[in-house]
Amino acid sequence: MTSSPAQTAPPLPVRFDLLANVSHAISTRLGGASPAPYHSLNLGVSTGDDEHNVLTNRERFFSHLNLALDDVMTARLTHGSAVSVFAREANDQPVRYVPVREGSKRWEGAFHSDAMISNVSGLHAMFTFADCVPLAFFDRKTGAVGGAHAGWRGTAQAMGPQVVRAMTRHFGSDPRDIVAGIGPSIGPCCYSVGREVADRFSSLGTEAVLEPRGSELYLDLWTTNQRQLVASGLTSDSIEISRICTSCHVDTFFSHRAEGGRTGRFGLCIGIPAR
Numbered sequence: 001m002t003s004s005p006a007q008t009a010p011p012l013p014v015r016f017d018l019l020a021n022v023s024h025a026i027s028t029r030l031g032g033a034s035p036a037p038y039h040s041l042n043l044g045v046s047t048g049d050d051e052h053n054v055l056t057n058r059e060r061f062f063s064h065l066n067l068a069l070d071d072v073m074t075a076r077l078t079h080g081s082a083v084s085v086f087a088r089e090a091n092d093q094p095v096r097y098v099p100v101r102e103g104s105k106r107w108e109g110a111f112h113s114d115a116m117i118s119n120v121s122g123l124h125a126m127f128t129f130a131d132c133v134p135l136a137f138f139d140r141k142t143g144a145v146g147g148a149h150a151g152w153r154g155t156a157q158a159m160g161p162q163v164v165r166a167m168t169r170h171f172g173s174d175p176r177d178i179v180a181g182i183g184p185s186i187g188p189c190c191y192s193v194g195r196e197v198a199d200r201f202s203s204l205g206t207e208a209v210l211e212p213r214g215s216e217l218y219l220d221l222w223t224t225n226q227r228q229l230v231a232s233g234l235t236s237d238s239i240e241i242s243r244i245c246t247s248c249h250v251d252t253f254f255s256h257r258a259e260g261g262r263t264g265r266f267g268l269c270i271g272i273p274a275r
């Protein structure tokens, strides 16, 4: 009998240890219904993938959190830094019911921004990714949660600090009570960027962690986001970084860069369960 090869793929789905008590998960690309190049657990309808496959995949992913398709609102990404606020006390929630995609007969709850915070039970949100950084937040004192999608544009606009500020303003959070997760995304090993990316950070007054190697410039989105969160008042031991590079691990995650743009999307789902 031969022993099975060492298991190197992360478990399905990925979770942050620091958010062990929070309803959240990050999907991989494994175990889905979609054919190449979206193989196989593609959650994004903004791809060329069949909508039926995407909805089947979402159902499979959400089942890990004991959620059904209609329990989760999806973020319609804008690459801006606005934060949608779902507050118990608010009558006017930012959710709208829209077709899953143009021409679709199926509708879903959605919000138009790259980040959300919530203290509403029975509400989960999903963000989709293929290299950009998933950010997850939890206030240990108030129980409020947050989620965000931060690519280089979002990071340059200080997406993480915007979420922390929104939690402070709307839920009275103390940043020292907030724990955060920085999920799988393109790593400093692979993310070569042009000078214009560095210039964009400078023009917005944010600092990018950049490393020149040979004639190339590499952006470290993990450390950049971590430093921003520490500057926002989070303690360094309350920030967890997955340190999984999507471009190095296209066997497990989708990578826009490594797969030349023809690929699927994995997701971060986070929320507060119904009481």
Ligand SMILES: [Zn+2]
Pocket (backbone or CB within 6 Å): 186, 187, 188, 189, 190, 191, 245, 246, 247, 248
């Ligand atoms: Zn890499």
